[in-house]
Amino acid sequence: MQFRKISPPSSNKNRTGLIVGLVVGVGVVSFLAVFIVFYIVRRRKPPTNDDEELLGIDAKTFTFSYAELKTATEDFNPDNKLGEGGFGPVYKGTLNDGRVIAVKQLSYLENKSLDQALFGKRTLNLDWSTRFDICLGVARGLAYLHEESRLRIAHRDVKASNILLDFDLIPKISDFGLAKLYDDKKTHISTRVAGTIGYLAPEYAMRGHLTEKADVFAFGVVALELVSGRPNSDSSLEEEKIYLLEWAWQLHENNREVDLVDSKLS
Structure with missing residues (x-):
């Protein structure tokens, strides 16, 4: 007579639970592994929309001393010259850490900056027609940055000293060291305040x-400077005239706007 060992019911039940647990555990781990691989591949995948990628980049600039740039370009060696831009030649340079850079050597324009033309020795004849054309040229430049450029740009430092004048007194907006890219779908960008007081x-x-309205406000101050022929603040003037915006508002409230006009204008 043969005897067969019969496993207790609880043993079979435990074995079934163990198998189910192993299968579920392996499945979960496999799912997580696939998910992680998918995530990594997606992260490494190049962006399909250049605008969205660039809008996330803060337009920061790296600052180098003149000596560093002179060394990098081998004293602006003509052999390193890459080309000639609208504001001067461009040179290839190599920094101490091996990074290759392009360096633009700016030519200051023939008639320097607007603040020197308005508030300096006044060797230029800035009649009303010329001032109007300068004002219109700056407005067109800002319109391009805010509306026509592929990437929207807020300059953040529009002022008379950052507006250069060429031989024909055509204005050029310069110095984009504080500029930021922004998405016009957003109401604003919250950022650290930078710029020039006034x-x-x-x-x-x-x-x-x-927003771009910060540049529009600054443009308004420049327009007032063009009309009045004075800077936005001047401590040498009478107390009520020290700050151009306050003085302009007082004149407006008293219907005396014409008093703001530069006395050198006819």
């Missing part, structure tokens, strides 16, 4: 809310 829009100066 040209800062109130909402930007107080809350750091940046």
